[in-house]
Amino acid sequence: MSRIVFICLAAILTDALTWAQVNVEPNTALLNEGDRTELLCRYGRSINYCRIEIPGEQKVLNLSPEWSKTPGFTYFGAGLTAGQCGVSIERVKASNNGQVKCSLGVEGEELSGIIDLVVALRPQQPIIELLSRPNREGYFNEGTEFRARCSVRDGRPPANISWYIDNMPANKRTTLLNVISSTTDNVELSTSVQEIQWHLSPEDSNRKLVCRSHHQTDRESVPPQEAAYIINVRYAPVHQPDAAVYGLYLEHTAIVNITIRASPQPKIEWTIDGAIVGQGRTDGRYSAYEPQYLGNDEYNVTLAIAGLTLEDTTKIYNLRASNELGLTDYQVRISSSSKPPSSSLDVAAIVGIVVAVAVLVLVVLLIVFARATGRWCFGGKSIKTPTNETKTNNSSMLNLY
Numbered sequence: 001m002s003r004i005v006f007i008c009l010a011a012i013l014t015d016a017l018t019w020a021q022v023n024v025e026p027n028t029a030l031l032n033e034g035d036r037t038e039l040l041c042r043y044g045r046s047i048n049y050c051r052i053e054i055p056g057e058q059k060v061l062n063l064s065p066e067w068s069k070t071p072g073f074t075y076f077g078a079g080l081t082a083g084q085c086g087v088s089i090e091r092v093k094a095s096n097n098g099q100v101k102c103s104l105g106v107e108g109e110e111l112s113g114i115i116d117l118v119v120a121l122r123p124q125q126p127i128i129e130l131l132s133r134p135n136r137e138g139y140f141n142e143g144t145e146f147r148a149r150c151s152v153r154d155g156r157p158p159a160n161i162s163w164y165i166d167n168m169p170a171n172k173r174t175t176l177l178n179v180i181s182s183t184t185d186n187v188e189l190s191t192s193v194q195e196i197q198w199h200l201s202p203e204d205s206n207r208k209l210v211c212r213s214h215h216q217t218d219r220e221s222v223p224p225q226e227a228a229y230i231i232n233v234r235y236a237p238v239h240q241p242d243a244a245v246y247g248l249y250l251e252h253t254a255i256v257n258i259t260i261r262a263s264p265q266p267k268i269e270w271t272i273d274g275a276i277v278g279q280g281r282t283d284g285r286y287s288a289y290e291p292q293y294l295g296n297d298e299y300n301v302t303l304a305i306a307g308l309t310l311e312d313t314t315k316i317y318n319l320r321a322s323n324e325l326g327l328t329d330y331q332v333r334i335s336s337s338s339k340p341p342s343s344s345l346d347v348a349a350i351v352g353i354v355v356a357v358a359v360l361v362l363v364v365l366l367i368v369f370a371r372a373t374g375r376w377c378f379g380g381k382s383i384k385t386p387t388n389e390t391k392t393n394n395s396s397m398l399n400l401y
Contacts (some may be wrong), residue, residue: 022104022113030118030157032217037074040086041102041113050075050085055117056095063087078294094119096158097187104262121189123155126227128211131195134232139263140200142235142325147197150211150227154182157216158190158374161170164210172198205233205263206296236326237262255310256334257320263297266321270303273315277303308336 025040040050049139052061063075063085072091077084085104089096097119104111131147134140152159158179163170178193192213212226238261248254260266268279270288275290285306291299301319305312317332 022111024113024115026115028116028118030120032120033092033094034146035092036090037092038086038088039100040077040084041104043081043083043111045083045106046081047085050080051103052087054096055095055098061087062103072255074337074351085278088288092119094121120155120215121156123213123215125155125158125225126150126152126211126213128229139232139234142200142202142233144200145197146200147195147207148229149195152213153190154189154191155215156189159192159213159215160167160192161192162212163196164212164213166207170196172196200233202233202235202238202261203233207231234263234325237266237321237328239328240330242331242333243373244335245333247338248308248334248336250310250336254305256303256305256332257333258301258330259294259298260301260321261297261317262299262321264323265291265293266299266323268301269320271318274358362385
């Protein structure tokens, strides 16, 4: 019995608290300037009046389903008898940002509710600030810890930040997004700040680092804002596997071209049979040309061999490239063959092997089948070998005669 009484008292108390409480929809409205919106305050019983105060508006709005005196603001809800007090705003203004207060007249007293109305303001253009300093020419050395900071100022709400390298996610170490709030002319705005850092490699040279802001005000016609910085890296010539040049003609001048990456421009020298041929020089039949810049830190290095012989194709040509960051050695082989030797079977060879194996298996199966069934060459009568018993019987018969 006491349990039933307790449940009834709890239900009555819950119902009373629900009546005494003003519920709001939504709790927070995030809108762009010029958007249309509806804000609603609800009470569990009939209300006598509905009054709403909106930031940036000079007067309080007294609203009901029957009449409206303020252009751009109309009553929203199912009616005062349903306990609903709401407003429909035709076009939200930047000055409407703040707390919207609804006041409901209920049985001689006034209850109120609060809705946070956030009118988004587009932030300023992102700014990239370098925390690691390049040299006078704007270059970083390979291995340098690169650090940069992106700031997106004066947004409402705060902007989010993402980093890209050549339009791909950067996937580098970043700090947590730091949001700094400030008030200017009674307007509260936020600045978003984030840092990025990693150690530079040759692959980072000439790449574009992008800081992109993402905000409530972004639209298809108004894309996210961004800032960019081109990273320049100085590094020693990059190592690469041994090179091979094919398709050279015997008894003709052979042109051997190799592409290497370096920054700044490398100095070149070739070593052939112990003889060193520097760039821009000729030694006998060998001429080493000056490196030709191809762009993106790539250089074409050329060695010309006059009257190519078969013996030349058996030699190893050593190339050394060096700059102020270091040196790298390369090995080059040449051939008069039109293409490199295949290290694997081609499709025709593979098909031939498969067919041969299939035929062999078929022949073996046929032989086994013929022996088991006594067909073909295995179908003749069996010849019995005379036994000792047969020989004895034949001798006995001869003795009788």
